[in-house]
Amino acid sequence: MSNITFTMIKPDAVANGHTGKILDHMIQNGFKIKAMKYIWLTEEQAGKFYAVHAERPFYKDLVSFMTSGPIVAASLEKANAVGDFRKLIGATNPKDAETGTIRNLYAESIEANAVHGSDSDENAQIESSFFFSQLERF
Numbered sequence: 001m002s003n004i005t006f007t008m009i010k011p012d013a014v015a016n017g018h019t020g021k022i023l024d025h026m027i028q029n030g031f032k033i034k035a036m037k038y039i040w041l042t043e044e045q046a047g048k049f050y051a052v053h054a055e056r057p058f059y060k061d062l063v064s065f066m067t068s069g070p071i072v073a074a075s076l077e078k079a080n081a082v083g084d085f086r087k088l089i090g091a092t093n094p095k096d097a098e099t100g101t102i103r104n105l106y107a108e109s110i111e112a113n114a115v116h117g118s119d120s121d122e123n124a125q126i127e128s129s130f131f132f133s134q135l136e137r138f
């Protein structure tokens with residue numbers, strides 16, 4: 001399914017009051033919300049979600065950051081969702097993120113970088129299923 005991606009508005013952006021602006025940014029750029037949840041992740045959930053990064057030096061910090069406050073998790077629909085969304089959020093490090101991208105506008109650092117976006121269609125499915133049991137209805 002190449003029309004679905006998965007996103008999280010991370011604890012820094014939620015705490016800084018950017019949730020509404022970021023959601024609107026996504027919607028105004030053609031992404032339709034298929035499912036959405038406001039949730040404070042447990043360490044176990046964050047650890048599982050980022051298990052692909054378990055061997056990276058920043059893994060422990062990342063899990064602790066992602067459990068430092070509530071997040072918004074959402075599945076989004078658009079043609080070419082994964083590619084277009086990665087473009088919309090910008091580079092991982094906000095210093096490298098293009099002007100006008102979500103990370104350029106709202107991220108604090110390479111870790112506290114405001115939003116998550118899936119990196120492949122396969123991971124979009126896996127990550128959506130991590131939070132939502134069905135996406136068909138809307």
Ligand code: IDP
Nearest residue numbers: 053058062091092110111112113115116117119
């Ligand atoms: P992505 O979110 O742009 O796909 P990934 O390489 O998949 O970037 O890394 C996942 C998340 O881990 C990043 O969004 C960021 O929050 C954090 N991260 C990535 N690289 C670093 C780093 O070098 N130091 C600290 N945190 C990092």
Ligand code: MG
Nearest residue numbers: 116117118119
């Ligand atoms: Mg990634």
